[in-house]
Amino acid sequence: MIPEIGYFALVLAMALSLLLCIFPLWGAHTGNLRLMRAAPSLAVGQCVFVLFSFAILIYITLADDFTVAYVAHHSSSTLPWYYKVTSTWGGHEGAILLWLVMQSSWTALVALMSKSIPWVLRARVLGVLGFLGVGFMLYTLWMSSPFERLLPYYPVEGRDLNPLLQDPGMIIHPPLLYMGYVGLSVSFSFAIAALLTGKLDNTWAKWSRPWTMVAWGFLTLGITIGSWWAYSELGWGGWWFWDPVENASLMPWLVATALLHSLAVTEKRGVFKSWTVLLAITAFSLCLLGTFIVRSGIIVSVHAFATDPDRGLYILLFLAVVVGGSLALYAARVSQVRSEGRYQFFSREVALWVNNIFLVVATLVVFLGTLLPMIHKELGLGSISIGVPFFNQMFSILIVPFALLLGIAPMLRWKQNKLPPLAKKWLVILMATITITAAWLFGSFETVAPLTFVASALAVWIMLSTAVDFAQKVSTQQRLSEGLKRLGLSYWAMVLGHVGIAFVIAGVTITSAYSVERSVRMQPGDTASLNEYEYRFEGVKEIVGPNYTGHAGVVTVLKNNEKVTELHAEKRLYNIGMQFMTEAAVDDGFFRDLYLALGEQLGGGAWSLRIYHKPYVRWMWLGGLLIAFAGFIVLADKRYRKSPSKGNQQEATS
Structure with missing residues (x-):
């Protein structure tokens, strides 16, 4: 009965989201303030029911209710409780429900924290968010419900969570990434609302900017944590750059970065208005495209969650409606947009515009490199491979002028220099x-x-x-x-x-x-050198976890005959799925990482080990954290919490 309550809560949320899509938009169109004022209550209501539904999913997962197909396929009774919670978004259906949680939460936050925005703009923003909510709720209820039963025949034990996802990084990586993905829907909604209102002045850019900054911060943090997870979990001493699914999150990040700079110019100088709107539409469209890539089954990746072509077709059709409709509206209204400010060639405006061009070109490079092999294969033209060298070469070319601009642009003044x-x-x-x-x-x-x-x-x-x-x-x-x-x-x-x-x-x-690496065959007592470090293999001990058994290779690291650290690299065998998993051992430092992975057992009591010395690798994630924090500090800016002016209040009733 409890799973059915969770499903029914989603049905109620769907009904409220449908009303949120209709009432405020019609009220803004007819000037009916009563309908517009209903929007915040509808937004909060749908959020409450979605959160309740997600809480039900967590409850039945913690209770090991294997009569529910999703719980049986992605959890087990031996799974630690925190990974049981993680399993609620470790599969396709749960991940889509997590998306709904983020979507409804962002919508409720906009409703509650945008009281200083004119009612007409506020109602249209919430109406567009309601439309997006309807699309994803319909998809969840129709094709991706996590509450489907296996009755009358159900397993006594679940299949367990994918061992790759049983890592602390995966507890926080998907929610952060989804917060960024869905947060960009707010920027999209502000842009569409401005187009519907027909007033692409500085106001919409001012109110859209903090939401975009925060969403961009979450997306940055999600990508950073995902990179760190790949580095620590995959056991090969690298990071998962240029994987198609990672590219799916990089593309909207690049466009969102361009959007932030363009919003700043639009807000301060009243220029680049049409370009800013187009970037807002593109950023969220790429989020939907990324969802299609991950959920359609057209690629094979450790990050991909679904192989059902019908689900992919729905997302593709929804993507076509959102992108096609928004671009049609943009084409209809763009001729009315006029830039207010004037500037010369040697100015901050031009520098930021060129910066945007580089970011968009970088996005096109990733877009083509990721999708061209898929399209080529789907058209029956055979398989082609676009790998790491292509991306590295193209980004090496683009990074030079882009980085030079990062140093130059802040010193430039507006208008002319x-x-x-x-x-x-x-x-x-x-x-x-x-x-x-x-x-x-x-x-x-x-x-x-x-x-x-x-x-x-x-x-x-x-x-x-x-x-x-x-x-x-x-x-x-x-x-x-x-x-x-x-x-x-x-x-x-x-x-x-x-x-x-x-x-x-x-x-x-x-x-x-x-970075240097070395693969060695070692018996207990053997030593191997790499750079200025000496690795002494102490042997292997057995380990027993809550849902796995295995071995841990113990290695003492010395430098100048003094002990630096002791590394424990594990080789796990998960009990239910009988899957092997490598858990690398890392001694991290500000200037270098010592990375150890345990390989296969060889004859005569020997083991294969892989040793890596990776200088400055932590700087990548330190940089990512700094970039993400830059997106969050704007929340303290009082400019975005000012009370509405008298003119704005009058506009709401006109």
Whole structure:
């Protein structure tokens, strides 16, 4: 009976979402304030029922109710409770319900925290969000319900959660990623509402910007945690860049990054309005495309969750409706959009526009590299492979001008600038960049390849340019405290974001160029050397977990005959599915990681081990955390919580 209650709660949420789609949009169209005022209550109501339904799914999973197909397929009685909770989004149906949780939560937050927005705009934003909710709730109830029963015949034990997902990173990675995905639907809804209203002024950009920043922060955090999970869990000492499913989250992130910069220009200068709307539509469209890639079964990946073509067809049709409808509305209204500000070629506006171009081109590269092999195969033209070298080469070309712009753009003023003073400053920064990079690399490594030097110099260039700009802005005031107070939260977000990008570039560059690995055959007491570290194999001990057994290889790491750490790399056999899983051991540090993976047992008591030394790899994830935090600090900006003006209140009743 309890699973049926969860399903019925979704039906009620669907009904409220349908009303949310109709009432506020019709009220905004006819000027009926009563219908518009119903929107917040409907938004909160549908959120309550979706959360209740998800709570039911968690309850029946914790209770090991294997009469429910989803619980039987993705959980087991021996699974630890925290992984039982994780299993509620570890399969397709549960992941879609998690998407609904995020969708309804974002909708409720917009309803509760947008009281200062004019009623007409607020009602249309909530109406568009209601339409998106209807689409996904219909999909869940019709094709992806996690509450289907196996009665009268059901298993006495579940199939267990995929061992790849039994990791702390997967407890938080999907919710964070979905918060970012679905959060971009708010930006999309603001853009569509502005098009429906016909007033693409600075107001909609101002109110859309904080929501976009937070969604972008969650998406960044989700991608960062996912990269860290792949590094620590897959047992091969790398990270899962350029996997098709990872690309599915990278594409909307790239466009959302361009959207943030474009929103800033639209809000402050009243330009790039039509471009900003198009970016908002594209960012969320790519989120839906990513959902189609993951849920349609057209790719094979450790991240893919479904192989049902009917489900993929529904998502594809919904994607066509959303994208086609929004682009049609955009085409109908774009001719009415007029930019207000004026600027010259050598200005911050142009620098940010060029920045957007690079981000969009990077998105197209990922888009083609990811989808072209799939399309080629579906058209019966055979299989083609576009692998890591293609992406690395194309991004190596794009990153140079992009990183140079990151250092240049913050120093530019709006409208126009004089080149000679800035050119002298940039020349000094460039010389300092070359000097610092040379001292850093040649002082740390024996050889330095030209491409490694250039890429590392780009990271140093961004850091120095940001530091110089910060110092210049602070020094305009007589007292340091006064200078710091004048820096708004948007500026601090920019600083953190740019510094984070510098850390990512440095981390990827150094670890790619100087990581070393060694596969060795070792018996207890044997030693192997890698760089300045010595690894002594102490032997293997048996391990017993809640739902697995296995072996742990114990290795003592020495440096200059002094113990650095002891690593325990595991080889697990999960009891129910009889699946083997490698759990790597990592001794992490700010400047290097020592990474150990236990291989197969060989003859004579020997084991195969893989040893890795990965310098600066942590800088990637440190950079990702800094970038994500940049998206969250905007929440403290009081500008986005001001009360509505009298004019806005009058507009709501007109």
